[in-house]
Structure formats: structure tokens, C-alpha cells
Amino acid sequence: MIHLEELKSKIMESDEESLISYVELFRPFDLASCVEELDKAEQLKLMKIVPAPLCAEIMEYLEPELQYRILYNLEETITSQILNEMSSDVVADMMLAIHRYQAVKLLNYLPEDYRAKVQTLMTFPEHTAGSLATVDYIAARSSWTIEQTMQHFRKIGHDAEITSYVYVTGNKGELRGVVSLKELILTEPNTEISKIVTEDVIYVPASMEQEKAAELLSRYDLVALPVVDEQNRLIGVINVDDLIDVIQEEATEDIQKLGGSQPLTATYFKSSVFQLYRKRIIWLLVLFAAEAYTGTVLRHYEETLSEVIALSFFIPLLIGTGGNTGTQTVSTLVRALAVGEVQFRDIFKVIRKEITTGLMTGASISLIAYARAWMLGVETNIGLVVGITCMTIVLWASFVAAILPLILHKLKADPAVISGPFITTLVDGTGLIIYFSIAKIILQL
């Protein structure tokens, strides 16, 4: 492992060779974590000495603001070298994150045709497939032979990022298909590339949402995904590592939403307390308002309550169990919807499955609830009320938790909005009504 203090002292020593051979022992990702901890002067001194290709790799893991600050403060020739070594998708993201005027200045360090490609990447909104694409891939014309393609590969392969596949395009740059590097090597050099091209390549439009692209990649076991514009022209390729990041981010967002807060836009420690507050307070207030309804329900049954105060003993237990059941069902279904295991058309199958499961869990818990009432030494009738309510609430929670996520999904809303706290709150109010209604009937109040 790399040690921050050791790195700092190497930078202080100003022995360039020793510093370079030290940093070359470590991986760009680990170096980047260290660079974030250095002070500004140390960052610049390090990046000035380290060779540009390694600098560029380190930069890929830094935040856009830090990338810019480093590039802005280095000498022009070094800035230019590093910028040209960086992946085009990272460059485009940085350009979008900084001020327009600063971006124009940096873009001028790029050769003209590369600059145009980066500027195209910059036009795609965040969270679309286009915003993840890199232009550092290798394309071959469909009229070329394998030999011509390999010559082209030898010429530009060094600077390319995506090299396990060569994409075949037509005269107007339209995507015709893909050939793997393996196939290029295993095929007779005089063969035309059109003879071995896989034409039904899986590709995505630049405007596609990034999670849809990730779903395709994961379903078909791909390692790269070509991106096309509206005229079907190849404009970039998404590498699997960027889509893995998308898969991780989507799961993180869903977990935070299911936990009843809005998803954070940064990592935990990079989110300020005020950001945490903002993301959480909205749902807390909405749920508080909904939960406040339980007060109205209880006041409505004030007379019943004061007649049989023992009924209040079971309030948290009953509504808690309902909430737990609902949370279990909701989280299972929201995830199943997210990974595509369940669709809206399955709604009746889902309801049947959840109600049957609810009957089984409800029956088990009702028996124990009845026993618990007996242990607390309340009247037998109250035990009966508690047992029946328990069964009813479990079934009710299962039903509501089964249908709401599916309906939201159908309405193209995010099913993860139906969080654990949401379903718990919903079941709290309605569960109380169920409880007191059953109590009134059985206890004849």
C-alpha cells in the first residue's frame, strides 16, 4: 500500500528520478486517492514530474474541479500533453463541469478533429448513454481487408482506449457491425472485413438512459457498447467499467430511496451535512404529515381506548408488524422491477404470490400475538382481537406493498419511491382503523 507521508516526503525531496520510480510502484487508482489528500503545491509538483501518460491515468479518478485546477496551474506544454492522453469521456465530463470560458481555453490544446469529437460528446445530457461514450475506439471501413484494418490498428492502437473490438462503419460513418481483435488475428489477412463482420451488433442511441444501457450490457454479457446518433452514425463506445459504475450508482440510489430519503448526488463523506439534511427532510416531513393522520384516527377512537386501555398496549406491535411485512415485500419487488425480473403484466401473479405468503406469515404471527396477549394478562376477547387484527394487517400490508410498486412502474414513475418508511406509514394509519373496527365488533363497544 502507498503511504501518504512517504509520498509527501518524496515530493519534498525534489529527487525527480526517485519520485518517478516510487510512484510507478503503484496503481493509478491508489495514487489518485493519495493525490486528493495532498495540498495544492504538492499536487502540482507531483503532476509536473510524473510522466504525462501516468498523470492522465491518475486524473481519470479525480473530481472534475481538481482535474481542472491541476491542468490550469501546470505549464502549457504539460497541460496539453496530459489532456491529450486523457480518455475523451473524462475530458468531456470535466469540460462540462467547469466554466464555459475555462473549457474553451482547455479545448484549444486538443487537435482540431479530436476537439470536434469531444465537443460532440459534450452535447449529451448527463445520465444518457452518450455522456458515457468515449471516442477513443478503433473503426474500420467496411471495404477494407483484414490486412488494411491491422495496419490501421498498428497506427492508432496506442492511443485507443477500447481495443478488444474494431467497429466497422460505412461511407457516412454509419455503424455496420463489429469484429473482435481475436477474429482479426485468426482470419486470413486478404479477407475483406465485411466477410467476418458481426452485423447484428447490440448498440444504443446516444439519448438512451444510462441504466437501460447498463441493463443491455449486463443481459447480453458485453464488454463494450457502441453508441450511435439519430442517423445511426457511430459516435462513441461505452466501456464496461463505466457501465459497472452506473450499475453500482443505480443500486446505491435505489437503496437510499428505499430507505426513505432522496438519493445523494455525491458519496457519503463528500455530501455536506446540509445536503444530507435536504435529501432527508423532504420525505421525513411528507411521512410526518401522513403519520399525523394516526393522531386523528386515535382521537376518533378515544372513547373506545379509554374504555379498554389495554387495547393501546398492542398498537406499536400491530402496526409495527404490518410495516415490517410491507417493507419486506416492497424491497423485494422494487429490486425485482429494477433488474427486470418482474413486469407490470405480472401483477396478478405477484398479488397471488404475496397474498399466499401473507396468509402463511400472518397465520404464524397471529398465533404468537394471541399468546402474547395471554401473557400480558389481558382479557381473552382482546387476545382474539389482537390475533385477528394481526392476520388482517399482514394481508393488507402484503397487498398494498405488492401493487403499489408495480403501478408506479407502469406509470413510468420510480417504484423505489414506495420506500420502507412510506409503506410503514401507510400501514400505520390504515392498520389502526382495522384494529379498532375489529375491536368494536368483537368487544361490542
Added chain:
Amino acid sequence: MIHLEELKSKIMESDEESLISYVELFRPFDLASCVEELDKAEQLKLMKIVPAPLCAEIMEYLEPELQYRILYNLEETITSQILNEMSSDVVADMMLAIHRYQAVKLLNYLPEDYRAKVQTLMTFPEHTAGSLATVDYIAARSSWTIEQTMQHFRKIGHDAEITSYVYVTGNKGELRGVVSLKELILTEPNTEISKIVTEDVIYVPASMEQEKAAELLSRYDLVALPVVDEQNRLIGVINVDDLIDVIQEEATEDIQKLGGSQPLTATYFKSSVFQLYRKRIIWLLVLFAAEAYTGTVLRHYEETLSEVIALSFFIPLLIGTGGNTGTQTVSTLVRALAVGEVQFRDIFKVIRKEITTGLMTGASISLIAYARAWMLGVETNIGLVVGITCMTIVLWASFVAAILPLILHKLKADPAVISGPFITTLVDGTGLIIYFSIAKIILQL
């Protein structure tokens, strides 16, 4: 899209050529989904006619039991062809899923040295890196030249699954490093491979947990991960698509656990109602037992309650808000721990962050709680009790939800055990004690 009915009628027609050209229009993944829906006779007829390489690709997406049933019922020559075309990791998984006797019979269809490799893969327990590895990679000896390596590649590349990298091994098969196919092409053929090998390759021991391997792959943006035995000998390579599946599965498991149930071992629809019941009832009962404690607390305060029945109106509201706050914090932190953003050593930073956020959300909600009490027309004093309790419970929930996941992580237990329902239940009982203690002081009961 492929149509099941169309495929069925093509199979019925028995026109082999037309059937083959029809299925070749579709991708193995989509064909596999259809094969699952066919009846047994149709499955066999289809797999008998379709060429073995495509059959093998379709098989990769089927369940082991179905794979076996198909292989068992086809003619021996076809079985042998398909089996030899399948990825070694899929074959190993199938062998482990079927009866030992059946496995021995199928293994005999494999050539001796390949069989030995598959048998090695079969020795690794589920959920380890070894269990995900495939032996269909390309290895070069460190003494070879680029030209020799390319010759070897041309010889065995067709059957290999992982072809973007060539792994370099020493005399005893020990992993020496990796060379990308791109580097092989861009380097002068007479160069020795040891000159261009990347020696500090990231590799994992076969016994490593699969989620740790996935974390490495995701952190260092890799597309394949070599697996070694205890003597550092290369025994297989994990492909990125298998680790993407692991990443998805781990997220699914964490979501299900956070939702308060044990994770399902199969997909939603493949899990029977009884399995759903079993995975859910355990936590429901544990939580029920814990929640039952609220009854004891309430009975303890029975006198206070009957004196001031209005206190009961706020029970669900107060403990609900505590539960919601706790669930928000827990889900954020459990995920942050899972992706490595937070470690145990950050515990004081986390507590400070959560308590500060809790002060802000608590203050906001307390004000509204006070207003709500006023709206319900209860005594001013009770409003005060509700407001102060609200603040205290939010802080308490934030604190507990901040430390428990970190402590579990430190104890090498799974932090996702601290689910939303768990923290809600914990806050319910303790929240009531807080509520009634504050009430007794302020109302002087």
C-alpha cells in the same frame, strides 16, 4: 423479438434448414428464454438440429437441471460436442448441481487434460473467486517471443473464451503477468514476451469471496481477473460479465436484507411461496418478539396513559418518525460500507455527521410536531412533551443507526442485518420509554 409460437411451429415443421436460419436471427440469451418455455420434446428437437456452438451458447443461460436434462437425452455425439463447446465455469457449475454419478458420466465426454481442469474448478466452494473462474483462457510461457505467442494464439484462440489478454506463466504454471492482445499486435514479433509483460497484475486467490473479487475489478476498472491457487499457480480467469452478475446479486441481497428479510436464493418468480415464507418469517418473528416489548413498556405506563389518554394519540407519530430517521441513516451507511466509502475507523466522523444532521431534521420536525399537537387541541404542556420527545427520538435514532452498522462491519458480520425494520423496532420500544419519561417530568405525573 423472437416469438415463442413461431419457434414452436418451426420446430414442428421439421424443416432443418429453415429452423437453423430462423434461430440464427436471434441472440443466445433471447433463445434461452424461449427454450425454457418449450416442452421437453421441443427442447430436444431444437437442440438436436441447432449447431453445437450455438447450442452451447444457449445452454450457458439455462439452469443446471435443464442443461443436464438436455445433454442426458441427446445422442452421445451431440452431447459430447455441446459439452466441449460450453464454457468451463458453466460446465463445472452444472456438474456440481447434478448427482455425482451423472457428473462422472458427463465428464467422460471431455478430453483428459480439460476434464482435469474442470475437476479443479469443481473443488472451489460456491461464492468464491475460484467458483467463477473459467479455464478457457490463453497462457504463454515467459520464455516465448511475441511470434511464438501469436502462433499459440492462432492455434487455440478459437476455443478460448477470454481472448483480450494473454497470461504469462513460469515453468511451474505460476502467474508471472499479463499482456494485452493489443500490446502483442503493436510489438515487434521477435521481442521476448517477458520484455513487455505487465508484472504487477491484479490477481485473486481462488478462496477469495466473490464480492471481494468484484470490488477489486470495479475499483481498478478491469475486464478480467486471474485466479491463482496457494502456490500462486494460475488456475483460471474470471470474466467481467460473471463479476457484473455478482455485483447485481450482492446489491439484490443487500436490498432484501435491508428490507428485513433473508435474501432469496433464486429470482422472485423462481422462489416458491414456501421459500418466500421461510426467508421472511424468521425476521418477522424476531422483530415481533422485540416489538412485543413495547406492550410491556406501555403496560408499565398504564396509569400515566389512563390519566392523560391524549398521550396515546402521538405514539405512532413519534415512534414512526424515529423509525423513519433510523431507516434513512441505516440504508445510507450500509450501502456506503458495502461499496467501501466508509470504514470502521470513520466512526467518529460518521457520528458527528449524523448527529448534526439529526439536530437539523429533529428541530424542523419538532416544530411541526408542536404545531400538530396544538391542532389536535390538546393541552399546551402535552405539545411541549411531543416536541421535545420528537427531537430526542430523532437524535437517538440517528445515533443508534450510525453506530450499529459500523460495529457489525468491524465484527465481520454483515451490516445489512441492521435493516429498516430492525432499527424501527429498536426505536419503537426505546422511543416509548423516552416519551413517557419526558411526559412524567413535564406533566409532573
